Amino acid sequence: MPELPEVETIANGLNRRVAGDVIESVWVGAKPEPLKSPAGLIASTLEGSRIERVQRVGKHIVFSLTGKQMQPADFIVHLGMTGRMLVGSPEDEMMPHTHFTAKLVSGKELRFVDPRRFGRLEVRDSRFAGPGTEPTNISAEAFAELFHRSKAPIKAALLNQKILHGIGNIYADESLIRAGVRPRRRANTLTRSELNKLHASLQKVLQEAIRAGGSSVSDYVDAVGEKGFFQLRHRAYGREGKPCLKCKTPIKKIVVGGRGTHYCPSCQK
DNA sequence: ATACCGACCTGTCAGC
DNA sequence: TGCTGACAGGTCGGTA
Numbered sequence: 001m002p003e004l005p006e007v008e009t010i011a012n013g014l015n016r017r018v019a020g021d022v023i024e025s026v027w028v029g030a031k032p033e034p035l036k037s038p039a040g041l042i043a044s045t046l047e048g049s050r051i052e053r054v055q056r057v058g059k060h061i062v063f064s065l066t067g068k069q070m071q072p073a074d075f076i077v078h079l080g081m082t083g084r085m086l087v088g089s090p091e092d093e094m095m096p097h098t099h100f101t102a103k104l105v106s107g108k109e110l111r112f113v114d115p116r117r118f119g120r121l122e123v124r125d126s127r128f129a130g131p132g133t134e135p136t137n138i139s140a141e142a143f144a145e146l147f148h149r150s151k152a153p154i155k156a157a158l159l160n161q162k163i164l165h166g167i168g169n170i171y172a173d174e175s176l177i178r179a180g181v182r183p184r185r186r187a188n189t190l191t192r193s194e195l196n197k198l199h200a201s202l203q204k205v206l207q208e209a210i211r212a213g214g215s216s217v218s219d220y221v222d223a224v225g226e227k228g229f230f231q232l233r234h235r236a237y238g239r240e241g242k243p244c245l246k247c248k249t250p251i252k253k254i255v256v257g258g259r260g261t262h263y264c265p266s267c268q269k
Numbered sequence: 270a271t272a273c274c275g276a277c278c279t280g281t282c283a284g285c
Numbered sequence: 286t287g288c289t290g291a292c293a294g295g296t297c298g299g300t301a
Contacts, residue, residue: 006294081294082293116293
């Protein structure tokens with residue numbers, strides 16, 4: 001569900017509401033937990049810590065914490081496909097599949113809700129850098145350098161978090177249609193000019209999506225439950241059979257790298 | 270080293 | 286109405 005623009009929207013919303021707040025108590029719920037760190041370690045790290053700020057790294061939400069003895073720690077949340085990190089009040093109705101809550105000294109409450117349990121919670125005592133490179137501010141040269149040797153289909157390479165992190169299925173399709181590049185093309189067959197176009201399209205589409213508050217396809221909402229509206233500007237994702245907005249050719253749906261992939265057979269070469 | 274494919278979970282929706 | 290199967294924004298680990 002949540003890719004870079006959605007996670008960025010959530011992280012910014014959280015930062016605005018909980019930066020400076022202190023975590024009073026933590027509850028970690030039911031059996032097989034979506035955790036990368038033991039529940040006890042998460043609770044002991046968070047309780048009593050102050051949230052310095054909340055930011056996005058790749059598709060991760062990172063809470064930078066200062067502990068009681070001033071040791072820094074990071075609380076890292078990955079939302080998987082269906083995860084939500086919400087800030088509200090303890091009186092809000094408890095949603096099904098709520099796996100984690102944190103009461104804050106201000107009276108607010110953080111909640112992690114994730115029906116499919118693909119999300120993950122983790123604490124680290126070091127700064128979290130993410131698996132790859134940030135796509136939002138990479139130069140065209142560095143971008144080309146990352147992709148021009150890979151033999152994978154360009155779409156699969158875009159989804160590989162160890163190369164660039166943050167891009168998921170929607171924004172891979174949306175950047176490729178805007179760049180006029182077919183998703184199955186091997187990355188190393190793209191010309192320098194195509195890589196430049198892809199670099200520009202990707203950054204533009206991410207920027208616009210962030211401004212739109214992300215894409216709400218079925219259940220994405222931000223930190224206070226609001227939907228985004230970039231889905232209204234999708235040109236490929238979810239539009240199979242509908243006319244291409246440029247040339248009217250029906251959008252095709254295929255499978256690339258095991259993921260549903262949408263493209264215009266006429267505009268994309 | 271690289272790349273495909275199933276597994277991990279639950280919910281929803283189309284088709285029968 | 287109700288069952289079955291396919292599919293969903295993501296990642297990981299095993300295999301070829």
